[in-house]
Amino acid sequence: EVQLVESGGGLVQPGGSLRLSCAASGFTFSTYDMHWVRQATGKGLEWVAGVRTAGEANYPGSVKGRFTISRENAKNSLYLQMNSLRAGDTAVYYCVRWGYLSFLDVWGQGTTVTVSS
């Protein structure tokens, strides 16, 4: 079964850091581009970061310089290092696969990040 399982969410103070992990199974992880997408409570979907199979990363302006996406193909794992966290980063963070047909075809169940003092 194709599956993505996120972990690492929690409560962190403003200005703090958190590292999210995503464990992939059921497919050849190294051959897929991967992304993180977040959703604040009652709000829409927001793309946070993407990494290609070769490791090239991309970010929107809202997180560029604060977040770093990385992957470890040998461990079938995706990561998101989040620094200088703000209240506005509070959201459910989804690990998502970019499928061969060029869409976000597999989503994890999400992990919740709360930035609050």
Add this chain to the structure above:
Amino acid sequence: NFMLTQPHSVSESPGKTVTISCTGSSGSIASNYVQWYQQRPGSAPTTVIYGDNQRPSGVPDRFSGSIDSSSNSASLTISGLKTEDEAHYYCQSYDSSNVVFGGGTKLTVL
């Protein structure tokens, strides 16, 4: 920055047809594929349309997608509405290497 704009909400009765629009802010929306995702409360999104007008396996043919270059917009049409179609729908495309989502449309079937 490229943006996608959707109506905040739409509503229609069971059995009817509804269309949700997604308008690109600049350039040509036809330059990159548009996808549509359905999200029910408490669940992760699932794809109902990819590649502008393709349905993933398992998505009923009541769902269809189209592109209108003249209005720089994409549309999701759902025919024969069912109460189970009530959900949020998000369009998605890309700008350079960046993934872009529309703000989402809440579909109410009443």
